[in-house]
Amino acid sequence: MRLYVIGAEGQVARSLREAATDAPGVVFGYGARPEVDLLQPDTLARAIDDFRPDIVINPAAYTAVDKAEAEPEQAFALNRDGARAAARIAAERGLPIIHLSTDYVFDGAKQGPYVESDAVAPQGVYGRSKLEGELAVAVANPRHIVLRTAWVYAPFGGNFVRTMLRLAAERDRLRVVDDQRGCPTYAPDIADAIIAVARRWADSGWSSQLAGVTHLAGPDALTWCGFAREIIAGSAARGGRSVPVDPISTADYPTPAARPANSQLSTVRLNSTFGVHLPPMTQSLANCLDRLLGNR
Numbered sequence: 026m027r028l029y030v031i032g033a034e035g036q037v038a039r040s041l042r043e044a045a046t047d048a049p050g051v052v053f054g055y056g057a058r059p060e061v062d063l064l065q066p067d068t069l070a071r072a073i074d075d076f077r078p079d080i081v082i083n084p085a086a087y088t089a090v091d092k093a094e095a096e097p098e099q100a101f102a103l104n105r106d107g108a109r110a111a112a113r114i115a116a117e118r119g120l121p122i123i124h125l126s127t128d129y130v131f132d133g134a135k136q137g138p139y140v141e142s143d144a145v146a147p148q149g150v151y152g153r154s155k156l157e158g159e160l161a162v163a164v165a166n167p168r169h170i171v172l173r174t175a176w177v178y179a180p181f182g183g184n185f186v187r188t189m190l191r192l193a194a195e196r197d198r199l200r201v202v203d204d205q206r207g208c209p210t211y212a213p214d215i216a217d218a219i220i221a222v223a224r225r226w227a228d229s230g231w232s233s234q235l236a237g238v239t240h241l242a243g244p245d246a247l248t249w250c251g252f253a254r255e256i257i258a259g260s261a262a263r264g265g266r267s268v269p270v271d272p273i274s275t276a277d278y279p280t281p282a283a284r285p286a287n288s289q290l291s292t293v294r295l296n297s298t299f300g301v302h303l304p305p306m307t308q309s310l311a312n313c314l315d316r317l318l319g320n321r
């Protein structure tokens with residue numbers, strides 16, 4: 026099975042690169058800027074023609090949620106138009122595409138986990154651009170799987186876990202939002218899940234039941250404050266500084282982009298359609314902290 030990944034250094038793309046060393050029977054190709062730039066789709070078309078994959082995977086995105094409010098053109102250029110171009114290039118070559126999207130397509134008003142058929146209502150530019158990307162991918166390529174993930178963290182890249190560890194080293198107390206709830210998702214778990222989804226697809230062949238949106242997120246829902254406390258406790262257990270984490274409200278921490286109060290994702294479809302189950306948050310966070318704090 027040959028998988029072509031757009032991007033190489035993002036949290037998910039780099040995790041796929043790492044997973045490649047432990048994925049028998051899978052040959053990976055990658056395209057990163059400047060050679061492959063989704064804003065110049067010809068570069069992607071050439072790279073795909075060279076590599077000849079069985080499946081294209083698109084984790085590349087404009088992911089700066091707050092900055093997107095000030096530069097919507099850039100967000101839409103990549104998250105909608107770039108996504109459409111990648112799906113079309115795959116479709117023109119008879120290839121399926123696995124595309125990554127976000128929990129921020131929801132408004133957060135629901136009580137409990139969101140399922141794939143729930144109404145979408147993004148609160149900001151980033152969420153709107155990703156939602157329009159989902160729709161554009163579906164129109165451009167009927168053989169698509171959109172995997173909506175959430176609250177992504179990894180031992181590398183810009184993410185909440187690394188920010189909390191840095192702040193804990195600099196400050197005596199942390200104040201973290203306690204009225205937004207979501208599912209932290211470890212990028213290496215996303216990579217394993219993408220490979221499992223691709224294998225399922227390759228082994229049993231395409232069926233239209235696979236198409237559409239599937240939620241791919243960690244099984245545990247927490248608030249940012251709750252997650253921060255887990256991170257600090259895990260860090261302290263590995264010799265890091267232990268600092269108190271005080272709960273604050275979203276109103277106490279205004280940001281340019283509004284975020285959903287609840288974006289917990291149900292993974293029932295991921296489990297039943299693809300047979301994929303992500304590890305518990307405690308296990309994945311421990312793996313991340315072990316890598317970050319040098320315990321392995």
Ligand SMILES: NC(=O)C1=CN([C@@H]2O[C@H](COP(=O)(O)OP(=O)(O)OC[C@H]3O[C@@H](n4cnc5c(N)ncnc54)[C@H](O)[C@@H]3O)[C@@H](O)[C@H]2O)C=CC1
Binds near residue numbers: 057062085173178
């Ligand atoms: N980071 C998060 O918390 C969440 C991410 N997601 C989605 O998951 C996917 C993966 O996210 P991450 O790996 O965390 O993102 P990231 O921000 O770590 O990486 C983004 C990637 O996009 C690439 N990229 C940017 N502009 C490009 C261009 N013009 N051409 C080609 N590549 C370009 C970058 O080089 C980088 O590899 C994205 O679709 C994102 O929207 C969904 C929910 C939460």
